[in-house]
Amino acid sequence: MRNTFMLLLCSFLVGQLLLIFSWSDFSIFRYVYSLGALFIGIYYFKTFESKGLRIGFVLASLAFWVVLTVVYVAIGKIPILNLEPPGLKVEQ
DSSP states (O other): OHHHHHHHHHHHHHHHHHHHHHHOTTTTTHHHHHHHHHHHHHHHHHHOOOHHHHHHHHHHHHHHHHHHHHHHHHHTTTTTTTTTTTOOSSOO
């Protein structure tokens, strides 16, 4: 039960951080999100040494990234950060 909870929690956090990284236009802050995802991945890989859990972590992170992208594009922004998807603003 603990392994599954940690897998879902860490994967969700990494997916969310990678989504913010891919949407952010700020030069330095986007790398902070990338480093956050990297540190969570390092923590997870140090804590759980099973190949199955590691593969599940990577696949779940990618799945969360895709699902969150679809959800936030449908909403039109990331609610907490008020960050809009790239390409949404059309300059005239």
